Structure formats: structure tokens, C-alpha cells
Amino acid sequence: MWRDALLVAGKDLRIELRSRVVLNQVAPFALVVLALFAFALGPNRAPMVQAAAGLFWVAVLFACVLAVQRSFALEAVDGTRDGLRLSGLDPAGIFLGKAAAIAVQLTVLEVLLALGVVLFYGAHVHSYVAVLVACAAGTAGLAAVGTLYGALAAGVRVRETLLPFLLLPVVAPVLLAGTRAWQVALGTGPGGDAADPWLRLMLVFAAVYLAVGVMIFGPLQEAA
């Protein structure tokens, strides 16, 4: 399973390296979202700094939807989805591989967005640990659920509109928890270890959906 996961993740990431879609299109989109928020809340920095934690995560969620769409668009061309099913790869491996590739791309986007939030909104990072753990756990959870719904919607003609509608409500807890954790980290919320329950929640979310994905991706693939 792990070998298959590495194979699929490597394939997805290599394609991204060649085509640079996430880098050239999704990343700018994410930055545009930050700018839009600034237009909506500004021009005073105060409300932006207050809201920075939440805005970061909302932008991450939007970028996640696009990244998931892209990941499954790769398989929509030229019969590669059938090819993947026929390939003999372990479905759990395909799930982990695709989720890993999405997670890597999301991480890059998050770094970009974090820089944006710090630079454009004037946020200050007090606790790097909270930021890192929140992002790691949040990314894992988002990638897992994204891969599940991406595959579920993959064969459907209305998938572009269906995917956000399915995905975003389910990952709302990640938004809630991530925002709270980041508020602690940016100093706009309570201090100390107030972030701990939220970080724990995000880790549980990620663990649960990674487990669900591994178990259920086999039957899921047949629902194409």
C-alpha cells in the first residue's frame, strides 16, 4: 500500500512540476482572495489583523477546493481514470498517494498565504509551534476529505459545482479549529495553551478521515 501511495504521489507531483498549474493559477487565486478580504474589511489594518487567522483558513479552504479539482482533473483526461482503476494499484495506496500530493501542494500554498497574511495584514506570529501543528494537522485533514469527495464527484458531470458544496461543510471544523489555534498563535486571541484543544481536534479530524479514506476508497472507486 505504501509503495503504491509513493508511486501515485510521485506521479501527481511530477505532473504538477511539469505543468505548474497549482503554482501558476491556484497560488495567485489564493493571494487574490486575500486581497478581496482586504478590500472588504479595510482600509484600516485593525479589522484585518483581528480577522487574519480566520481569513487565512478561509483562503486555504478555497485553495483546497481548487487543488482537489485539479488533482482529479488529471485523471479525467484521456481515460486515465480507467487506467488507474485497471492498473492493479491498491485503492488505499491510491488514496494516500493522491492525498499526499494534495497535501504537499496545500503546504506550499499555506506558506504563501501565511507570508501574505503577515505582510499584508500586519499579523505577528507569537507561537510558531501552534502555527506549524495547526497547519500540518489541518492540511492532512483537508487533503484526506478532499481526496474522498474528489473521487466521489469524479465521474459526475456537475462535479465543478458539486465538489465545493460537498467538501466545505464537512471541513468546517477544520476552519473553526484552525482559526482558534491561529488566533492564539497570532496573539489576537487568548494566550497560553488555549490552542491545545483545537490542535487536538484537528489531529483527530485528520486521523479519522485518513482512516476512513483508507478503508473506503476501494468501494469508492467502483462508484464512477
Place this chain on the structure above:
Amino acid sequence: MTSPWSGRTIWIVRVLALVSVLSVAATVWLGLWVTPPDKVQGNLVRLVYVHPPMAWVALYLAFGIAAVSSLLWLWSRTRSVFWDRLAAAAMEVGTVFTALTLVTGAIWGRPTWGVWWAWDARLTSTALLLVLQLGYLALRRIPGDPDVRARRCAIGAVIAAVDVPIVHFSVNWWRTLHQGATVLNTNLSPTIHGVMAWTLLLGFVSFTLAFAWMLTVRYRIQVLSDRIEGTDLEIALRERWSEGDE
């Protein structure tokens, strides 16, 4: 078209319908006239006989049945079209109850909070639940092979069901752990005693019965519509065969 059910089942369903209508009527009567108004909330408290039962039905009963049925469908040893239909029926009827929960909750909150919506923990979770259920219904509408649709919806139901407790906790913590927010007393629970307690119990029972009745009716509609699709299949098969005769 012959009914898919035996005569005895039809009678049971009819009795169920009658009992549920009667019990709901009893709840309404007791709730509106017999029970006393609350000291603090006045007549508004009468919603307690309706809102929590609806929430119970929507969340635990409907979603729970849908989730368990989906799992049973996915497990090959117990797979049967019965579970798929049950899950779909439960989710659909449950969606109605969830919407009603939100409406009654908003009505209850309005005079107390002054706003129609105050991001109360329970209502927010319920709202998210509604969206999850709508997502399931959207999946159900996708045209295609009934087997594929069943699989897709079953998986969708499981993914959503796993999320429900996580949403519940996160929204709860959102409201309680969040310091510095305007402290809004969103706790609407009144003290219940005497005839109020009995009415509340009756409320739970009657709405559960109503749900059960609607569930069976919806299930039956599904069976009938599947039957029509089945006859469609016969016709389609025959047309397909005739292609070869040309």
C-alpha cells in the same frame, strides 16, 4: 400495479399513521393549552415540546438510521437494496425535520435574543447538519446506474456521519471556549416538571412515530418508483434486442 406490501403491512402502516397523528395532536393540545407558561419565557416555552423532539429525530434518528443503513449496504454480506432505500428515505425525511428544527429554534430565539440567528451552538451544528443532508440529497439526484448511485450515496452518508460528532464538539467549544465574545445567554432550557415533563415525553414519542410513518411512506414510494424503472428496463431491453433484427 400490485402493492409491494402484504395486506397486513398496509394495516400496520395505517395504524401507525393514525397513532402518530393522534399523538402529535395530543402534544399540540397539551402543549398549547394544558401546560402552564414559564415564569421567565412565558408562552414561548411551549416550543420545548416541539423543538427538542424534532432535533432528536433529525439528528439521532434520521442521520443515525441513514448512517447505519449505509454501512450495512456497503458491507457485502448484508448488502441489499432495502438498506439503500432506507438510507435515502431516512435522509430525505430527516432533512425536513432538520429544517423544521432550525425554524422552531429561530422562532424560539427571536424574542429572547432579539435576533433571528445568534450562532447558538446547537443551532449552528444543526445548520451544518442541514447542509450535509442537502449534500446527500444532491448526490442522490445524480442520474445513473442505481447500483452506482447507491454506492456513492452510502459513502457520502458515511463521510458526513463521521463528521457529525466532530462538528458538534467543535461548534460547542467554539461557543464555550471562546473568550471575549459578548456573553449571550443562549441557554433556553426551562425548568420542566409535572405535566410539562409528560408533555415533553409525549412530544418525543409522537414525533418519533410521525417520523416512522413518513419513513415507511417514503420507502414505499421508493419501491414503487424503482418498480417503474424496472419495467422501463424490460422495455429498454426489448428495444435493444430489436436493434439486432434490422
Place this chain on the structure above:
Amino acid sequence: MGEPMASAVSLRAAVALTGRFPVLAGIDLAVAPGEILVLEGPNGAGKTSVLRACAGLLPITSGEAVVLGHDLRRRPSAARRHVGMLGHAAALYDELNVLENLRFAVRAAGAGVEGIDGALERLGLVGRLRRTSVGRLSAGQRRRVALAVLLARRPALWLLDEPHAALDAAARSLLGEIILEAVAGGATVLLASHEPEAALPLAHRAVTLAGGRVVDERSLGRLVTGPRPVGPSAAAAAAAAPLAVAGDVHVAGDVHVAGDVAVAGDVHVTGDVHVA
């Protein structure tokens, strides 16, 4: 005809639906191991659907479907490792080059990467072509790459959907050789084709589909020694010289021999034997 062989593919009254439409409307088909079967029929008759059903990509809603001993109704994914499909689409990633696509497909199937170079050479994909992105290749070249994937994976069942389309004459005869070699190695081949002149010379049997079912079947008289078929060139050569066979001879069709016949074994012929 000897002892009964277990079928490589066995479909009985199989019905498959796409949405509400029955693409396969109760089809009966049996393919013996080592057989080359051609599926003919007009557009929409169900040729592609039969191939997809055998690959486990099209679920069978009623009837029976067994491929390479695996019951497709219970576990459609069971036989996939041993099945190779060449469809209309090449199932290749445009952004990756030929070598990368092959490596991915071969490693995914659990086969060794040693077969890749040989497969690429056989199909004339050498030199700079190997490092060209698949998106830049012509349709014929993509077909060759897809074929190379099949060759490198060595599946037990080959499912070819109109493989001759987009191939030039040289590539077509190469395809014929590859098919015969695969079958000589024990594979079974199902071929859907619109071009009988290209496909029939290779086949043992041809089956005509219409309306999602088999409406006609004919065997194409190939000389078979043991379980292995002999292609047209070898058959022509054998027919021109005295026929000497060590082993049993099973012929489904006629035998015309200009010369003597010496057989050290049984001869079963369901047809006429003309010996001049």
C-alpha cells in the same frame, strides 16, 4: 475435443447498464484460453461494452460473468492485475514522457521494469522519443506507447478496442506479430474491430454483436497444434509442404493439404479434409 478447458472469459446472460440503457442485453460469450476472438458489429452494438465488462470497468447487473476464474459480480477488481486493455483513449498522462508513463504503469502492475526497454524497442519508440511528453505525440505514436505498456505488463487477457485505428501499415503488421507472440506465450486476446481485413487474419473465431447480444458466430479455421495457435504465415507454410504433426491435431474448419499427411497422434476435424 480433448478434455474441456476452463474458459478465460465466460459471460452468460450478462446484462450491463449505463444509466438506464442496457448496453449489454443478456449476452452469452465464452472464450477459451489462448484464443484470439474478434468482436464485430455496427456502432453501438456493444463491442466496447463487452471489453469494458471483461476488464471489470462495467458492472454486470444480472447474469454471470467470470474472467480468468474471478467472478466479476462479486469482486470486479479481482482480475485487473491480469487484464490489459487498449481502449479508444490511451490512458496516458500527457505531461509525462514516454518512459515515465511506462515506468508508472509497469510498476503499478507490479511487473518488473526490465521489460520496458524491450517493449519500447519493439514498438520503435527509441532515442529522443522516449523523453518526449506524451501530449506532443501523434495519435499513432500514442497508440504505440499504449501498446508498449501492454507488452511490458504481459497480462493474461488482452482487450483491444479497435487497435488498428490510427496505426499505419507497418504498425499494423507489428501489432499482428505482437498479438501472436502474446498468445504463443499463453495470453488470450479479445479484439473489437471495424476493419475485418486487418483483424480477421489473426483470429480463431469471430463473433458478431448487435443490440447488446451475440447474433452470429463463426470460426475461422486456424490450424491449432496443442493449445497454441499457428498464425496465417505458418499455416500457409504448413499447407504447402507435407503435413507432419507430432501431437494431436484439432481443427475447427476445413483442412486443405497438397501433399502427404503423417500424424503421430489423434486427428479431430470438424470440417472437411482434402488431401491431394
